[in-house]
Amino acid sequence: MSTLRGSGVEVGPLAFGAAGIGNLYTEVGEERAYEAVQAAWDSGIRYFDTAPHYGLGLSERRLGAALREHPRAAYTVSTKVGRLLEPAGTGGDDLANGFAVPATHRRVWDFSADGVRRSLEDSLERLGLDRVDVVYLHDPDDHAEQALREAAPALEKLRSQGVVGAIGAGMNQAGMLTRFVRETDVDVVLCAGRYTLLDQRALDELLPAAADRGVSMVVGGAFNSGLLADPRPDATYDYAAAPAELLDRALRMKALAERHGTTLRAAALAFCGAHPAVASVLVGARSAAEVRDCAEQFAATVPPAFWQQLKDADLLPAHAPVPVEEPS
Numbered sequence: 001m002s003t004l005r006g007s008g009v010e011v012g013p014l015a016f017g018a019a020g021i022g023n024l025y026t027e028v029g030e031e032r033a034y035e036a037v038q039a040a041w042d043s044g045i046r047y048f049d050t051a052p053h054y055g056l057g058l059s060e061r062r063l064g065a066a067l068r069e070h071p072r073a074a075y076t077v078s079t080k081v082g083r084l085l086e087p088a089g090t091g092g093d094d095l096a097n098g099f100a101v102p103a104t105h106r107r108v109w110d111f112s113a114d115g116v117r118r119s120l121e122d123s124l125e126r127l128g129l130d131r132v133d134v135v136y137l138h139d140p141d142d143h144a145e146q147a148l149r150e151a152a153p154a155l156e157k158l159r160s161q162g163v164v165g166a167i168g169a170g171m172n173q174a175g176m177l178t179r180f181v182r183e184t185d186v187d188v189v190l191c192a193g194r195y196t197l198l199d200q201r202a203l204d205e206l207l208p209a210a211a212d213r214g215v216s217m218v219v220g221g222a223f224n225s226g227l228l229a230d231p232r233p234d235a236t237y238d239y240a241a242a243p244a245e246l247l248d249r250a251l252r253m254k255a256l257a258e259r260h261g262t263t264l265r266a267a268a269l270a271f272c273g274a275h276p277a278v279a280s281v282l283v284g285a286r287s288a289a290e291v292r293d294c295a296e297q298f299a300a301t302v303p304p305a306f307w308q309q310l311k312d313a314d315l316l317p318a319h320a321p322v323p324v325e326e327p328s
Helices: 030-042 058-067 113-127 141-160 175-183 206-213 244-259 264-274 288-299 304-312
Strands: 014-017 047-049 076-081 083-087 099-102 105-109 134-138 166-171 188-192 216-220 278-284
Touching (some): 030 058, 030 288, 058 113, 113 141, 134 188, 141 166, 141 175, 175 206, 264 278, 264 288, 278 288
Parallel strands (some): 014 047, 014 278, 188 216, 216 278
16 A cells, blocks of 8 residues: 555555546446446455546446445545536537436536535535545646635635545646645545557656656556557557557557566556556556456466567667565
8 A cells, every 4th residue: 555645645556547437428227336346345456446427427436336335434536627527418428528327417527616515525425434535636738827826725725624624636648746745735646548558758758857856646547548458450549549659569569468478458567667656556447347357356466577578679768767576
């Protein structure tokens, strides 16, 4: 377990991302969603991440219902603020935003102090929990100044009042997260897709800044939305068709992994967790089978020779940290 900065909030090395059980792209039944959360618990996962954005609150409702069977002190939950859910009642679905749910609500961007408080109150009601442990500012890409000027101080106040244990920001980019690390008092940043075997943009500035300030990092998107899980011509990279050059790189990595008796999935997860500033690797799953596979791959040992050959083939920067083999 790792403690997020000085917050006292603990997270395990592998975390469960609950976007999938919010019907990301395709519907997931209630029982299947429940079984995915329980499989995560049975696999030893104790950190669970969700957000109002995921299925217009469906992810929060399902995750909270499944976790209420377990002692509250035994797990860590994070959710996010920045999008308020306002009733819409317009009919149709939410697939334009990526979720196979009825469009009963609309998302309203709000990084004001009042918006932060309202969002957290609504999340607690959907989760059915008395508290969340971590709150992230969610995707403030187009709202940077308000998020830095109003939302971040509001989270700091909630933390000082003991309402939440740790605060941070979660984004699909490294540049603005570096600003949050340097300009605010966050405990943790969640960086999705920018620290993987195919994209190390977080390595240049974000990770060094986090290490310098003692800020923890949670890495999401280890598979870059699919390409590193199963590289094939129809695979996706960051939720779009994978470019030919990246598909070729992924296939070369997969072949190298197999020559060393491991899998590309295991290597992708191990790489994300190897940097000393990384506290947890967040994996999204929509079924018990996917959860168990991720847990098994994460626990697998990737031979040191694989990492060296990856660097020798210019498939990974020479200065990128890789797992160190534990002495026997």
